[in-house]
Amino acid sequence: MAKMLYSVTMSLDGYITGPGGDMSWAVPYLKPNPLVDELIANIGSLLVGGRTLGGDDPHRGTEREGKAFGGGWSGPQFVLTRDTSRTSTADLTFVHDPETAIRMAKEAAGDKYVNVIGAETARLCLAAGQLDEVLTIVAPVLLGGGVRLFDRPAGDPVPLERMSLSSTDVVVNIWARVVK
Numbered sequence: 001m002a003k004m005l006y007s008v009t010m011s012l013d014g015y016i017t018g019p020g021g022d023m024s025w026a027v028p029y030l031k032p033n034p035l036v037d038e039l040i041a042n043i044g045s046l047l048v049g050g051r052t053l054g055g056d057d058p059h060r061g062t063e064r065e066g067k068a069f070g071g072g073w074s075g076p077q078f079v080l081t082r083d084t085s086r087t088s089t090a091d092l093t094f095v096h097d098p099e100t101a102i103r104m105a106k107e108a109a110g111d112k113y114v115n116v117i118g119a120e121t122a123r124l125c126l127a128a129g130q131l132d133e134v135l136t137i138v139a140p141v142l143l144g145g146g147v148r149l150f151d152r153p154a155g156d157p158v159p160l161e162r163m164s165l166s167s168t169d170v171v172v173n174i175w176a177r178v179v180k
């Protein structure tokens with residue numbers, strides 16, 4: 001059974017984008033990270049939020065722009081969006097409700113991970129009781145504003161259990177499971 005993993009690069013002050021959705025801040029931290037290489041080999045599908053698909057890309061202006069993990073991964077992607085005008089392709093399926101998107105992404109992933117991309121999408125998975133793990137790649141930068149890792153101002157605490165802690169020269173990887 002596939003597990004659902006929210007993996008994301010986050011600033012030290014808890015943002016996954018800069019103000020206005022800017023992602024150029026992440027460029028200095030896109031260095032080789034053995035843990036991410038290991039993860040990529042274990043991803044069976046992606047569940048991508050509509051704002052992520054249309055959002056900024058730290059690979060902007062390069063041949064890696066618009067590709068999953070900068071071109072490091074390929075396979076079935078499920079995009080959660082209210083926009084019904086988009087046409088699905090072989091690898092990109094547009095889905096219009098979270099429950100169906102989660103089900104389809106899990107079926108496609110087999111025994112591997114569904115990698116969840118986008119904070120709101122991850123929150124929806126959590127609310128549905130479907131989020132299993134969170135991999136936060138912490139970058140040593142303060143952004144001051146933007147999209148938060150998890151914006152649940154009125155929410156109860158969500159206990160996490162650390163699975164691994166590792167680092168490269170530039171980032172710290174914190175991998176945790178959601179305690180259910």
Ligand SMILES: NC(=O)c1ccc[n+]([C@@H]2O[C@H](COP(=O)([O-])OP(=O)(O)OC[C@H]3O[C@@H](n4cnc5c(N)ncnc54)[C@H](OP(=O)(O)O)[C@@H]3O)[C@@H](O)[C@H]2O)c1
Pocket residue numbers: 007008009010015016017021022023026048049050051052053055056057080081082083095096097098117118119120121122124147
């Ligand atoms: N730091 C990182 O590692 C990293 C990684 C990935 C992305 N990002 C950034 O994160 C930002 C996106 O995150 P986000 O939290 O703002 O958004 P998101 O999770 O990517 O997408 C949210 C979108 O999901 C769709 N949606 C939500 N609820 C829905 C429902 N009930 N039914 C159907 N569709 C629904 C809507 O898409 P529509 O608007 O299309 O209808 C909504 O705008 C982007 O700026 C991206 O660049 C950062």
